[in-house]
Amino acid sequence: MEIKFIAIDNEPPALDVITTHARQFKALKLVQTFDDAIAAAAWLRHAKVDLIFMDIQMPDISGVELARSLHDAPMIIFTTAYKQYAFDGFELNAVDYLLKPISFERFEKSIDKVLSQCGKQQEQSEKDFLVIHSSYQVMRIDTRRIRYIESLKDYVRIHLTDAAPVLTLMTMKKMLEQLPAGKFSRIHRSYIVAVHEIRSVSNRLVRMNCGMQLPVGDSYSQFLKEWKQP
Structure with missing residues (x-):
């Protein structure tokens, strides 16, 4: 330094x-x-x-x-x-x-x-970057490019704003630990969302800027109380 x-x-x-x-x-x-x-x-x-x-x-x-x-x-x-x-x-x-x-x-x-x-x-x-292994290579992803993350059993799929989704072997818990605090929220056992990519929240559904609608799980209902629409 x-x-x-x-x-x-x-x-x-x-x-x-x-x-x-x-x-x-x-x-x-x-x-x-x-x-x-x-x-x-x-x-x-x-x-x-x-x-x-x-x-x-x-x-x-x-x-x-x-x-x-x-x-x-x-x-x-x-x-x-x-x-x-x-x-x-x-x-x-x-x-x-x-x-x-x-x-x-x-x-x-x-x-x-x-x-x-x-x-x-x-x-x-x-913390603004996520380092993962995918397709036999190491990738460094700017977290500002992430829309949401989807769980697929032992893998997670990272949905990006400007590229095709990226698949990596990782648990959702471990993934959340590596993301910058306050910028991402887990809303379901299968989904983590980028807060800045949320368009609205209603009827236990999170509507993303990309048009995707994701459910809020029963165990994550606290998110509905904490999230404030800009």
């Missing part, structure tokens, strides 16, 4: 501390440092990083203002010499807030939080 980061602080010694601490972590890759928040904001309009170390109190524009201006903000660790600005940092869902002078021990705790968050993001990304 490689985490690309930049550091923004109008005080060069503070930048030196951050970059020196960061060298102790193989996962961190320094891309750029800035002692001018305006220049950093301009650079970020055309570049992307995974993490920003950012001072809160800077001339021209504060770190909080800069963070709020970012369209697709990466992880942010705020740094400042003033405790009273901590709330502003956490209000923006910052990964952490470091009080200057920054000790290596405190810096290390922040990086642990970053690595933990990256791990969760990677796990979720991996």
Whole structure:
């Protein structure tokens, strides 16, 4: 795992501390440092990083203002010499807030939080794909392409939006465990449906966008109470 980061602080010694601490972590890759928040904001309009170390109190524009201006903000660790600005940092869902002078021990705790968050993001990304064996080959299926899944005894048939159904040896229970939580629901001992592919639900029937109608089993009647039509 490689985490690309930049550091923004109008005080060069503070930048030196951050970059020196960061060298102790193989996962961190320094891309750029800035002692001018305006220049950093301009650079970020055309570049992307995974993490920003950012001072809160800077001339021209504060770190909080800069963070709020970012369209697709990466992880942010705020740094400042003033405790009273901590709330502003956490209000923006910052990964952490470091009080200057920054000790290596405190810096290390922040990086642990970053690595933990990256791990969760990677796990979720991996859940967006389903890896199965079918027709003597390994297939990687984007779960957004799945309409519904049908049980055929020891096999399951995966019905896709843009291709012919795919057959694989797997139980429905195991299949459900591998799908992203909240995006799929089991409605019958023989069917798992993609929630975003449901057109409507009535009279114990699930009508899919593709026109297929699937029954809701007695053991899965809770689905009828939980599902809300958009």
